[in-house]
Amino acid sequence: MSDTITTNFINxxxxxxxxxxxxxxxxxxTGAVCNRVTVSTAEDVAEAVAAAEAAFPAWSTAxxxxxxxxxxxxxxxxxxxxxxxxxxxxxxxxxxxxEAIASIAxxxxxxxxxxxxxxxxxxxxxxxxxGITCHDVREPIGIVASICPFNFPxxxxxxxxxxxxxxxxxxxxxxxxxxxxxAAVLARLLAQxxxxxxxxxxxxxxxxxxxxxxxxxxxxxxxxVGSSRVAEIVSKRCRANNKRVLALGGAKNHLVxxxxxxxxxxxxxxxxxxxxxxxxRCMAASVLLLVGEQPDLIAKIVDKAATLLPGTEPGQVGPxxxxxxxxxxxxxxxxxxxxxxxxxxxxxxxxxxxPGNWIGPTVLVHKSKDDDAMxxxxxxxVLSVYVxxxxxxxxxxxxSNPYGNAASIYTSSGGxxxxxxxxxxxxxxxVNIGIPVPREPFSFGGLYPSLSKxxxxxxxxxxxxxxxTRRRKVTTKWGKPTxxxxxxxxxxxxxxxxxxxSTDKxxxxxxx
Numbered sequence: 001m002s003d004t005i006t007t008n009f010i011n012x013x014x015x016x017x018x019x020x021x022x023x024x025x026x027x028x029x030t031g032a033v034c035n036r037v038t039v040s041t042a043e044d045v046a047e048a049v050a051a052a053e054a055a056f057p058a059w060s061t062a063x064x065x066x067x068x069x070x071x072x073x074x075x076x077x078x079x080x081x082x083x084x085x086x087x088x089x090x091x092x093x094x095x096x097x098x099e100a101i102a103s104i105a106x107x108x109x110x111x112x113x114x115x116x117x118x119x120x121x122x123x124x125x126x127x128x129x130x131g132i133t134c135h136d137v138r139e140p141i142g143i144v145a146s147i148c149p150f151n152f153p154x155x156x157x158x159x160x161x162x163x164x165x166x167x168x169x170x171x172x173x174x175x176x177x178x179x180x181x182x183a184a185v186l187a188r189l190l191a192q193x194x195x196x197x198x199x200x201x202x203x204x205x206x207x208x209x210x211x212x213x214x215x216x217x218x219x220x221x222x223x224x225v226g227s228s229r230v231a232e233i234v235s236k237r238c239r240a241n242n243k244r245v246l247a248l249g250g251a252k253n254h255l256v257x258x259x260x261x262x263x264x265x266x267x268x269x270x271x272x273x274x275x276x277x278x279x280x281r282c283m284a285a286s287v288l289l290l291v292g293e294q295p296d297l298i299a300k301i302v303d304k305a306a307t308l309l310p311g312t313e314p315g316q317v318g319p320x321x322x323x324x325x326x327x328x329x330x331x332x333x334x335x336x337x338x339x340x341x342x343x344x345x346x347x348x349x350x351x352x353x354x355p356g357n358w359i360g361p362t363v364l365v366h367k368s369k370d371d372d373a374m375x376x377x378x379x380x381x382v383l384s385v386y387v388x389x390x391x392x393x394x395x396x397x398x399x400s401n402p403y404g405n406a407a408s409i410y411t412s413s414g415g416x417x418x419x420x421x422x423x424x425x426x427x428x429x430x431v432n433i434g435i436p437v438p439r440e441p442f443s444f445g446g447l448y449p450s451l452s453k454x455x456x457x458x459x460x461x462x463x464x465x466x467x468x469t470r471r472r473k474v475t476t477k478w479g480k481p482t483x484x485x486x487x488x489x490x491x492x493x494x495x496x497x498x499x500x501x502s503t504d505k506x507x508x509x510x511x512x
Contacts, residue, residue: 005036006180008044008204009187011051012197017205018043023177028094028319029312031355035092037180040205042212045172048201049218052143052170055198060140060168065118067166074162074193075111078104081189088181089153090312094321094357098314099277107158110460113440114162120465121167132477138469140168141244142220145213147174147234149226150321151280153182159444160223161186163464165200169220173202174213178321180204214238221467223459224248225282228377228403228451235454246455246467250377251282251405251446254398255434256289256420257297261410265432267300269410270383273434275305275361278318279381280325282452283406283428283435287374288385289394298365298385302344305361305383310350320357320380329359329380332373336384340367347381369397377403391419399425404447406436427453 005022007014016022021039026032059067078085082104089100125135146160157173164171175183183202190200203209210230214222214237221244224234228249238245255273257266273285290297308317320326330348337343347360362382366374373384388394398407408430409420417431427447430436438444443463446452457467 005038006184006204007038008040008048009184009200009202010044010048011201012191014184014187017041018047023206025092025178025180026322027091027356028321029091029356031323031357035181037177038204039177040203040209042208042215044203044205045209045212045216048172048203049143049216051198051201052172053218055196056140056142056170059170059196059199062168064121064166064168067168068115068118070194071111071115071162071166074190074195075108075115077189077193078108078111078186081185085154085182085185088185089179090318092179092181093150093153094312094318095277096312096314096316096318099318103152103155107152107155110158110440111162113461114166117163117166117465120462121469123471128475132475134473134475136471136473138167138465138471140164141468141470142169143172143218144169144468145172145174145219145222147210147213147222147224147226148176148183150176150178151277153179154186156225157183157186159225159459160464160468161190161200163460164468165190165195167465167468169468170199171201172213172219173200174209175202175204177204177206210234211237214243215241217241220244222247223467225459231454232451244467246445246453246457246459248282248446248453248455248459249451250379250403251284251452252286252375252377252401252403253284253406253408253426254287254289254401254424255285255408255410256291256394256398257294258291258409258411258413258416259294260412260416261294261297262412262432263294263297263300266410267297267304269432269434270301271304271308271361274383275308275317275381276435278320278359279329280321280379283437285383285408285434286378287397288383289397290385290387291391291394292389293387298344298363301383302363305345305363308361310353310358310360317361317381320359323357325379326351326357326359329378329382332376332378332380332382333362333364336364336366336371336373339371341365341371341373341384344385375401395420395423399423401425402450403452404450405452406430406446408432408434408436425450 017040025035027034086100121138123136224247231247231249235247342365345363347362350358350360406428407424407426440461443458443461445458
């Protein structure tokens with residue numbers, strides 16, 4: 001039993017929930033309690049919102065250069081805290097050490113981009129007619145709530161927090177109750193960097209907190225990353241309350257391999273895509289569509305995946321987050337086998353490894369494209385392989401899935417790649433890349449509308465800047481100048497102006 005309790009961070013202080021509830025946090029590697037977390041209510045959300053409302057006027061009117069300078073300091077502190085955060089991620093999430101470190105570094109890349117906001121938020125100015133000028137100004141929208149999942153305890157919060165803060169908003173972070181420890185460290189680091197009280201806060205909890213964040217009238221925008229079912233609920237609830245919302249859901253990512261692909265490179269990439277982070281990421285490869293039989297590629301994929309071992313050291317495959325998720329992954333494998341799928345590599349051999357929630361890389365060859373494992377998001381290290389008769393069938397299968405997150409093509413031909421990239425129904429597309437995550441200034445986000453995305457903008461990069469700011473437009477017209485020294489000014493007015501200037505100068509000298 002862990003003696004530690006991760007509490008809320010409200011108005012610059014770590015404090016338990018008003019109701020006093022606590023949940024156990026279990027390590028997926030051992031099954032043991034590794035932490036405990038405060039369970040909050042709407043009362044705690046209201047307290048955080050009140051603190052944010054009080055802090056917003058001063059924070060939003062600070063210069064963007066001042067806010068960016070704080071993000072520079074936070075960037076430095078986040079890098080220095082890598083070891084501390086890595087251990088928390090390994091313990092609470094189960095990532096291997098290399099994946100944990102990489103996820104922190106990826107999150108810090110978004111902090112770097114937020115540091116450039118002084119150059120990015122400059123408005124436009126144009127003389128639209130003789131004597132008439134228009135210019136626009138970006139302003140923060142107010143209080144932003146960020147609801148995050150368990151699979152990336154640092155990286156996903158960094159998709160929203162640094163950009164929203166640097167743009168002048170106040171942020172309330174709701175981390176997953178399964179991995180609360182990293183959020184507390186982020187709160188400490190942001191305060192140390194100079195973020196004022198009430199500007200960044202953390203409210204822990206479960207569904208009650210999510211509902212309160214969606215319903216509170218003073219919260220201007222909500223971001224959510226998680227399952228498609230909850231993303232849709234959050235989106236509808238926020239829109240009913242007239243909030244901006246970007247809710248990212250699940251994914252069913254398709255890879256298409258052509259016979260001319262680089263077999264060695266493709267095999268290495270595909271294994272990393274479907275088994276990395278134990279398949280618990282929305283960008284993981286899920287379905288591999290082979291255009292014709294490609295036995296060499298399949299053999300290399302199976303051989304490479306078979307060498308992977310369970311564990312949390314670099315190169316190993318970590319555990320599934322909890323027993324329910326593990327059972328769900330196994331059920332998809334079992335249903336596929338019952339429907340005639342061939343198991344080329346069976347990760348169920350790891351299932352008896354105790355303690356912890358282990359499931360190994362699994363490769364299935366399906367007879368039916370309608371198997372549940374071919375259509376549903378499994379969120380585990382399972383690759384479904386299906387042989388298609390041609391390009392059109394591959395595109396038809398990919399296009400028919402209700403998600404729209406990512407798709408990739410493996411080929412040695414640029415023309416072939418262009419044919420597929422133009423026809424994939426996905427927001428993020430790869431060519432010989434199994435995890436086609438864009439980097440700033442390109443925003444992360446699936447296709448809308450789809451089960452992968454509920455919302456009109458994107459997260460990170462330029463899409464996030466548009467999400468967290470609003471534009472005000474100013475149109476200006478002036479008459480002819482009539483001040484001293486202008487054509488037509490009288491001698492009397494010129495003399496009066498000169499006398500006033502002399503008086504101002506004397507007064508200024510007297511103050512020196």
